[in-house]
Amino acid sequence: MSSIDVPLKGGSFGTAKFGQTQRKDKWWIEPLLVFLGYALFIVYANYAIINYNCGGRPCYEVPGTGYLSPMFSPLLTRGAPTWWPSYAPFFGTMLILWAPLGFRFTCYYYRGAYYKAWWADPISCAVGEPRKSYWGERKWPLLIQNAHRYFLYFAIIFIFILTYDAWNGLWFDGPAGPRTQFGLGVGSLVLILNPILLGLYTFGCHSFRHLIGGRKDILSTSPVRKSCYDCVSGLNRKHMLWAWISMFYVGFVDLYIRLCAMGVWTDWRIL
Amino acid sequence: MSTATFQIWRGERGNGKFVDYTTEYETGMVVLDVVHKIQGSVANDMAVRWNCKAGKCGSCSAEINGKPRLMCMTRLNQLDLTQPVTIEPMKTFPHVKDLVTDVSWNYEVKKKIQKFTPRKPDAPDGTWRVQQADVDRPQEFRKCIECFLCQDVCHVLRDHRLHDEFIGPRFLIHTAQLEMNPLDTGNRLKALKDDYNIGYCNITKCCTKVCPEEIKITDNGIIPLKERVVDEFYDPLGGLFKMFR
Ligand code: SF4
Ligand code: SF4
Ligand code: FES
Ligand code: FES
Secondary structure, X not given: OOOOOOOOOOOXXXXXXXXXXXXXXXXXXXXXXXXXXXXXXXXXXHHHHHOOEEOOEEOOEOOOEOOEOHHHOOOOOOOOOOOOOOOOOOOOOHHHHHHHHHHHHOOHHHHHHHHHHOOOOOOOOOOOOOOOOOOOOOOOOHHHHHHHHHHHHXXXXXXXXXXXXXXXXOEEEEOOEEEEEEOOEHHHHHHHHHHHHHHHHHOOOHHHHHHHHHOOOOXXXXXXXXXXXXXXXXXXXXXXXXXXXXXXXXXXXXXXXXHHHHOOOOOOEOO | OEEEEEEEXXXXXXXXXXXXXXXXXXXXXXXXXXXXXXXXXXXXXXXXXXXXXXXXXOOXXXXXXXXXXXXXXXXXXXXXXXXXXXXXXXXXXXXXXXOEEOOHHHHHXXXXXXXXXXXXXXOOOOOOOOOHHHHHHHXXXXXXXXXXXXXXXXXXXXXXXXXXXXXHHHHHHHHHHHHXXXXXXXXXXXXXXXXXXXXXXOOOOHHHHHOOOOOOHHHHHHHHXXXXXXXXHHOHHHHHHHHOO
């Protein structure tokens, strides 16, 4: 195809070896931080899912309050169903966690970031790669990434569920019975911020941006659609930031509730 | 005046090596100035391509300290001059001589893409009416100066050498520009999936990072195209929904 006699395949210079580059900057810092950031969250999430029993009490609730950890919400079940084989461990969160995890796994930002940091494909720009063969997202299993919008639908439902949890976080045990007294604790505020941060992440989603208006070539004839699209585009520009903040915040909320449940930390009542 | 060392890749057809040139420089100089200074003094036979020296013609693409950049838009004060600065030709295209590569593959790729196919003119005089709001998106991609730095850095081409199958970021945004154009009636979605192989892009965004025109290649071009491809081929529920509308 080219007009000179050097073939494109193989190239004039040969392919760079893994890590080979002329770059002089510290290109490995970013993938390293991303790698550690995800590793930290994965380790904590596993710890939280497995250790849901805090001395005979669930770790995801705080007695006397309506707090519920977002990692266990919605609370579909407290224990294994009767038919579940007793030798197999049962974690109720398995029933729900696939949705937010699938959403993040197929998120365009996360994809780009973990292909680099976890799969070194490429580890950084203009740095040699470890593998020769390459399929990208053209074939199975990565064709599954195209299902991102389906996970988005679930993620939007979760925003509503977590908003409901934040509402529940405003109700405490009172003289009239459990969860009958309106109040405000630090935990309530912690729970209110959660769906807000998740919303900033979820509604900046590329698939959402597409569905809300990006799929149309002409937006000027529908002003409402146009403003929605502009709004989503604004969030989308900061998608990476919200991805990180909202992910760590979910971990923080779980930790806060866990520490309260364990009695290590006392929740402060404001009202 | 201070001096600095530049290691320039010299050779023909991929055979060659770095040659050290130590030269004086002034503040405000760009890398292309240095290359010209060296060419004008000690290396008269050095090949370098350039035209505008204003970041608008896209000719002077090279790799400076390993990063794909325009030589005329890289000021020396952006570089660490206490160490030798490397200047190399782009790695993704066939090498011709010194800093010059043969980028004609790109022109062949462009020919494969279905041309702009406008709807019938809106007015009897053969003109169209469009709203600025609707052309904002394609206009971002029209800023492209065809420097091919994005093609150079894209690992699908650079490392995996899939030139025969993948059109690369430059032509993905060219396709996006046509697909999002409110006047265009063409449909390039099947070609995007099967011939241009948009699926090879794993959205690692190196193209966006190097673009001198700061086009958001991945976020505003490639991802929206991937979503349109999903609409057409990978969204059974959406397809069902469309049928009943
Ligand atoms: S985002 Fe896609 S097109 Fe851009 S450099 Fe990466 S793989 Fe290539
Ligand atoms: S998109 Fe940017 S980097 Fe790519 S060819 Fe055009 S101007 Fe150059
Ligand atoms: S692209 Fe990140 S959530 Fe959809
Ligand atoms: S000489 Fe024209 S872009 Fe550098």
